[in-house]
Amino acid sequence: MEILLLLCIGLVVYTYLGYGVVVWALIKLRPKRPAVSDVSADYMPEVTLIVPAYNELDCLPAKVENSLGQHYPREKIHFLFVTEGSTDGSDDWLRANYGDAIDILGGTERRGKVAAMNMAMQQVKTPIVIFTDANTQLNLDAVRNIVRHFRDPQVGAVAGEKRIQTTDSESAAGSGEGLYWKYESQLKRWDAELHTIVGAAGELFAVRTDLYEPVSPNTILDDFMISLLIAGRGYRVAYEPDAYALERPSFSIIDEQKRKIRIAAGGFQSIVWLKKLLNPFRYGVLTFEYVSHRVMRWAVTPLCLPLILLLNLGLVLRDGWQVDSPWSWLLVGQVFFYGASWLGYLLEKRQLRWKAVFVPFYFTFMNVCALAGLVRYLRGNQSGTWEKVRRASAVDALT
Structure with a gap:
């Protein structure tokens, strides 16, 4: 479980931080690369x-x-x-x-x-x-x-x-x-x-x-x-x-x-x-970029996140709560993170805004939607015709 947990954490960190550092x-x-010249x-x-x-x-x-x-x-x-x-x-x-x-x-x-x-x-x-x-x-x-x-x-x-x-x-x-x-x-x-x-x-x-x-x-x-x-x-x-x-x-x-x-x-x-x-x-470098930037974000990380929580919980239940255990504190961190995400979701539904929780909220929100998207794709009930999504009212645009 420890090896699998560390592997999942590594994949998530690579997807959102490591890939950018490597590139x-x-x-x-x-x-x-030579600079692009102005249009003449x-x-x-x-x-x-x-x-x-x-x-x-x-x-x-x-x-x-x-x-x-x-x-x-x-x-x-x-x-x-x-x-x-x-x-x-x-x-x-x-x-x-x-x-x-x-x-x-x-x-x-x-x-x-x-x-x-x-x-x-x-x-x-x-x-x-x-x-x-x-x-x-x-x-x-x-x-x-x-x-x-x-x-x-x-x-x-x-x-x-x-x-x-x-x-x-x-x-x-x-x-x-x-x-x-x-x-x-x-x-x-x-x-x-x-x-x-x-x-x-x-x-x-x-x-x-x-x-x-x-x-x-x-x-x-x-x-x-x-x-x-x-x-x-x-x-x-x-x-x-x-x-x-x-x-x-x-x-x-x-x-x-x-x-x-x-x-x-x-x-x-x-x-x-x-x-x-x-x-x-x-395809060489194209494959590297495509897998790292897209495939992992859509198909790997959303599956890793619930695994990280479950494996972490399993390790704490196996060993018991230990103050000096990194698994105990990792679980505490996850509980706080997802708690902040849930709070952000509840506040948003009530049209109450608190920027302190929107980063954990939006990160979790994206990955939950990715899992829901996987279910929708597997069911085959998605057409190519878009359902128009409402947008917030306009503000002055930059030109």
Whole structure:
């Protein structure tokens, strides 16, 4: 039990801390990657900005203006809004107000975001395509900053940064989500510096049009699958933190829970569908990054955490409580940690906020949702059609 307990603890520590340290050290030991040059007049390829927008009429006015306001030559950027299946009048509103400035792909049948993206790609004639969600706001240099990476022929895709807008009075879910994405962003910087990032965020990412592979309409994490398929073909997926999408946190802990469980189910689906990437003899550094950053976080750590608690409890019951035993104090620490997590959950459900408990709360919350996502995936009752999650009310966006 002691060996198994130490092994589980080591896996958890490696997943959340050790991997970052290892990647940072490897970066320091290798030659620094050349800096990406700014976009210049001799490299401004045509791009298409695709915005899937199912029943997003409340977001569309701000999204269209934000898209049209991008600092990129107007004659070289095309806009395609995909409203297929919308029932809130999005299609009519776009045509009436912006029909001359943007292209609109409508339709009466809702087939899901992935099917909409696959259809939209059939209309793209530019060498680069950028995907962004309707409920996000991009900084106005986002397109310029993403495009410059494609000077390198080895770059097949570029991921922007997702930023969560929170206020001092946000819920624990929102604050935890923001902290999590700051940590994720740093890991992505290091991944990109070492070799390639492993999975783009759907809020903002770009691909070379000729490298886009249509994925199954049942795909849950389309952004992750599309970018990893490109990486699996030997191309790098670059990361551009100065191209970012601003998004509000989930409206409530229930909304955030739905979103996290769905993402976790998509993670397990992706692991199965991308099992070829688990071969280090073929994919080398990509496999190292993929397993360490994604597979362990989705499929290993969530299973290790309950094992750590149970094994620790078993050792204390076997040996009895001993003041000088590290197992006794480890159990005390776990009880306090999960107690703080439970307190954070109870407070959040009552709309009471205490930042002192949101880190243990959000960490536990993510891993519990991962286990629930595993159950959902195994049951096979998850489709590729997203259930729209409510977001907190808007705050002033950065541009």
